[in-house]
Amino acid sequence: MRYISSRGDAPVLSFDEVLLTGLARDGGLYVPESWPHFDVAALRDMASLSYAELALRLTHPFVGKAIPKAAYAGLVARSYAGFDHDPIAPLRDIGGGVHLMELFHGPTLAFKDYALQLVGRLFEHVLESRGERVTILGATSGDTGSAAIAGCAACPSVDVFILHPKGRVSEVQRRQMTTVTAPNVFNIAIEGDFDDCQDLVKTLFNDTAFRQDLRLSAVNSINWARIMAQTVYYFFAALKLGAPDKEVSFAVPTGNFGNVYAGYVARCMGLPVKRLIIGSNRNDILTRFFESGVMETHEVTPSLSPSMDIQVSSNFERLLFDLFDRDSERVAAAMVKFRKSGRLTLKTKRFRSACELFAACRLDDEGTLAAIAREHEKTGILLDPHSAIGVHAAHQLGEATEETPVVALATAHPAKFPEAVEQACGTRPQAPVSLAGLADLPERFDVLPADVDIVAVYMREHATVMDAMNGSDRGETEEGGQGAGEVQ
Numbered sequence: 001m002r003y004i005s006s007r008g009d010a011p012v013l014s015f016d017e018v019l020l021t022g023l024a025r026d027g028g029l030y031v032p033e034s035w036p037h038f039d040v041a042a043l044r045d046m047a048s049l050s051y052a053e054l055a056l057r058l059t060h061p062f063v064g065k066a067i068p069k070a071a072y073a074g075l076v077a078r079s080y081a082g083f084d085h086d087p088i089a090p091l092r093d094i095g096g097g098v099h100l101m102e103l104f105h106g107p108t109l110a111f112k113d114y115a116l117q118l119v120g121r122l123f124e125h126v127l128e129s130r131g132e133r134v135t136i137l138g139a140t141s142g143d144t145g146s147a148a149i150a151g152c153a154a155c156p157s158v159d160v161f162i163l164h165p166k167g168r169v170s171e172v173q174r175r176q177m178t179t180v181t182a183p184n185v186f187n188i189a190i191e192g193d194f195d196d197c198q199d200l201v202k203t204l205f206n207d208t209a210f211r212q213d214l215r216l217s218a219v220n221s222i223n224w225a226r227i228m229a230q231t232v233y234y235f236f237a238a239l240k241l242g243a244p245d246k247e248v249s250f251a252v253p254t255g256n257f258g259n260v261y262a263g264y265v266a267r268c269m270g271l272p273v274k275r276l277i278i279g280s281n282r283n284d285i286l287t288r289f290f291e292s293g294v295m296e297t298h299e300v301t302p303s304l305s306p307s308m309d310i311q312v313s314s315n316f317e318r319l320l321f322d323l324f325d326r327d328s329e330r331v332a333a334a335m336v337k338f339r340k341s342g343r344l345t346l347k348t349k350r351f352r353s354a355c356e357l358f359a360a361c362r363l364d365d366e367g368t369l370a371a372i373a374r375e376h377e378k379t380g381i382l383l384d385p386h387s388a389i390g391v392h393a394a395h396q397l398g399e400a401t402e403e404t405p406v407v408a409l410a411t412a413h414p415a416k417f418p419e420a421v422e423q424a425c426g427t428r429p430q431a432p433v434s435l436a437g438l439a440d441l442p443e444r445f446d447v448l449p450a451d452v453d454i455v456a457v458y459m460r461e462h463a464t465v466m467d468a469m470n471g472s473d474r475g476e477t478e479e480g481g482q483g484a485g486e487v488q
């Protein structure tokens with residue numbers, strides 16, 4: 001499979017190159033040149049596969065010749081072997097034709113594990129076979145750095161540096177990161193807030209010499225391999241609920257448009273997806289877009305669902321590419337304009353066609369707490385704030401029936417957000433063993449001021465790539481690696 005940039009002015013790459021590259025040189029996002037297609041017979045044939053077997057069958061066409069099939073099968077199998085629940089992505093009927101898909105059975109109890117467990121292993125395989133190393137750098141507001149660390153901790157060809165704002169992530173979130181004491185993992189507590197962390201990361205990516213010396217790379221949500229891995233649970237759920245003989249809709253709490261875009265890709269691959277319903281928190285750029293056809297950035301305000309506190313939905317550009325009939329010049333023009341003015345308007349015809357598949361609704365914090373309480377009262381199930389927004393969206397816009405069920409994606413375990421859940425319904429979620437045990441483990445992190453020179457010196461001192469320089473050049477972007485460091 002070959003990959004092209006949504007803006008049409010970057011080299012065509014193979015899967016292994018796309019994996020390591022992130023943002024394309026022209027500032028665009030890489031997408032497959034064509035969609036692999038599974039017909040009705042092929043879908044029927046998948047109904048009894050395990051999660052890992054299904055992942056292999058669905059994603060191998062995207063990988064193509066970049067990794068030998070037997071080796072790839074091993075990577076996929078090992079990626080899901082450590083999950084704490086069989087069948088990996090279980091469904092619970094919560095009534096009214098709505099089914100909750102629990103995507104929190106990986107090592108850090110949030111859905112990002114479903115992609116990052118595989119992505120870490122892919123990095124290791126590709127780098128090892130090339131004899132290369134990279135340094136992964138990212139900033140996290142708490143919930144997402146841990147999945148990147150868990151995905152890369154066992155990868156000797158990768159050093160991971162994750163910046164978090166000191167004292168501003170919850171204890172659980174901090175311990176999920178800092179108790180990983182693998183020698184290639186560097187947790188840095190920055191004396192500042194999340195914006196300071198993100199600014200440091202952006203500045204370091206924009207420093208060409210530094211970026212090249214350390215072979216900086218990122219595993220943020222624009223990485224194609226993450227999207228690829230996320231398509232699997234859409235198939236897994238739909239097949240369990242009767243696809244290909246039934247259409248299935250999905251309700252997805254999303255900010256960056258990453259998770260719901262994977263549902264769109266699943267549909268392009270042949271899965272009968274009826275609707276994709278987006279749930280936003282008060283940072284509702286996507287909902288405002290699907291109500292008006294105008295995408296406009298506002299300030300980000302913190303919410304109870306911090307992993308969706310996002311101003312720009314990066315992955316939306318990939319959908320735009322298809323809405324513009326893959327006309328990369330038009331995408332490039334629209335994105336440049338958006339970058340300048342903070343505004344993007346879709347013409348009526350294209351907007352209507354997008355709205356045939358997508359719908360969206362928003363829920364503020366008060367509504368989120370009420371949704372958690374309502375679900376708890378009705379079914380006894382505890383939802384984390386992100387998942388509650390998805391369930392609300394499913395009830396609001398899903399039009400669920402026996403014939404067309406709706407799957408609401410539960411993206412985090414409620415015990416990751418115990419305060420919000422307790423505030424909503426008076427019950428504190430019980431921590432699974434993996435979380436409860438964290439309190440007794442030793443932590444390792446260093447505290448640094450929000451000073452880019454000091455962070456750079458620290459990284460040069462600790463990154464092992466500095467001892468084993470290699471000479472390849474990758475992922476240079478004219479836009480200076482914008483967004484490259486956001487571990488969302």
Ligand SMILES: *Cc1c(COP(=O)(O)O)cnc(C)c1O
Pocket residue numbers: 110111112143144221253254255256257258259260307308386387411412488
């Ligand atoms: C990252 C995250 C999301 C949002 O995912 P997108 O990439 O914006 O689609 C939702 N819920 C949780 C718990 C997350 O960690």
